[in-house]
Amino acid sequence: MPQIKRVFEGFFKKSLLFRITTLLLAAGMVWLVYTNTIGKKSSMPQFQTAKVEKGTIVSTVSASGQVLTTNILSITTEASGVVKKVNVKDTDRVFAGQKLAEVTLDTAGLEKNAQAFASLVSAQNGVNSARNSYRSAVATAEKVLDEVKGHDKDETFTQKESRTKAEVARDNAYDGMKSAEANLAAASLSYRSTTPIITAPFSGVIGSINLVEGMVLESAASTTSINSQRVAVIKGDSLPVISVGLSEVDVPKVKVGQKVTVTLDSLADKTFTGVVATVDRVGATISNVTSYTAKIKLDSASGEILPNMAATANVILDTKTEVLIAPASAISTRDGISIARVLKNGKEEEIQVEAGLVSDTGVEIISGLAEGETVITGTISAARSSGTQTRSIFSGGFGIGGGSR
Incomplete structure (x- = not known):
């Protein structure tokens, strides 16, 4: 303590210019050490991650329309x-x-x-x-x-x-x-x-x-x-029918007999099931946009369903159970190749994977990833306080484009 006291006494006996110069040099040294150690570490990107898990994946095509008939006759x-x-x-x-x-x-x-x-x-x-x-x-x-x-x-x-x-x-x-x-x-x-x-x-x-x-x-x-x-x-005892419009990308995937889930805007808390009854393969073009009409017959009737109600239908193209699923945001396509971003030892790596069915939120992983493996779903840069998340370039690849989910 006496030595430290003598150092401070000696420092304050120096000229003002000397003291200011010394303090500036000390501050510069501290900043240099920070930016090359702690500061550099904190500016490294932070990753949002998820685990590859086994589960059920459902590939669908979404279409909107309205209730065509509820079999109510005046x-x-x-x-x-x-x-x-x-x-x-x-x-x-x-x-x-x-x-x-x-x-x-x-x-x-x-x-x-x-x-x-x-x-x-x-x-x-x-x-x-x-x-x-x-x-x-x-x-x-x-x-x-x-x-x-x-x-x-x-x-x-x-x-x-x-x-x-x-x-x-x-x-x-x-x-x-x-x-x-x-x-x-x-x-x-x-x-x-x-x-x-x-x-x-x-x-x-x-x-x-x-x-x-x-x-x-x-x-x-x-x-x-x-x-x-x-x-x-x-x-009547017959069942309600929903009419929806399919895009030219989606219509080849939809076939008579496929299962469908239907939601109505006015009954948002309820989901109805049905089957594709008919698919119009001719279509109609309005304002250079071609639409193909599909009619969906519901499995059950409800007194709440009224004619002309707005409806959204999800046609189930395929379903797989007990398969590996990665979040869609972790998978991107590059030159027709599926790429997964994985986190290994704190670092990002890109690996090629074989993808299967695609749903709203997930992608079936056939090979390239193992159950429990950590994949990167987004990146947050510490330098940006808003926490901007990077986006996957996954955009309906693997042949499930358009309205496919």
Whole structure:
């Protein structure tokens, strides 16, 4: 201590310039030592790491769209008058053709029903006539064909003309019969909608009934035209269908029968499952962007799913279990070669790996890495307080591009 005291006393006896110079030299020495040891060490990059682990990896294609149908159909009537009786209530299960309600028709309703019945009878007569014409045309064509049978090579012009006329008449008669049958179907529906008996169009569960015994079903302003009114809805037993658009990169990977998971924007906490039912391979181009429609049939129905709800579907391309998986951010591609960044003895190394399936967050490692090995998923430079993380150049390689996950 006396020696240190004498050194300080001697130092302060020196001139001011000497003391300042000495202090500056000492500070410079300290800074030099720091920057070459501690400072240099602290400026080295810091790595974010993860372990290669065994697990299940799922490769998917993502597409967005909307609920196409939930198999909910409005039950309507063109009848007008007073509701006489309501035979069902909400949540009742009904069968096709079951009587739901009865209406006592007013004058406008009776007139509309009578007109519809007349149209139905006329359409039925038209079908009968068209079928007779078709049978006659078929008989004539068969007779002509019998006459020219065996004359394929020496058929005369007259025979060919007769055969052609008979075949054309037969085909026209067939088309006329089909047209008459379509008119009959339309007339039948129109008549049924004007009758006082309201029935279920198919089997399902009734809901949203807005009929009350004694209430009046109003007619339109014109007595010759009555508006169709919704009296209830019926939810069928078939399953909801989702329609989504696929990019031209993804459509070759999607096939009928593949499993799908579906989420709806309005039901974000629920996930539904289904299968790919159809895939349109023709597509449509809008603003130089081609999209291909796929329809997905859900495995189960839900009363919460409504028509036109926005949906996101993940089509499962492949699934593997008990495989090595590395984070996608640890794998990059370079000239078609998969590269993994690994941490060994505190230093970064790059090694070539063989990659398999790719998911949203992981890559299957076929060879090149072992279970438990440490890979680098990001780098944080100490010189940048914001902690900027380096990005992997992995960008949907290995043939799972576009919307693939």
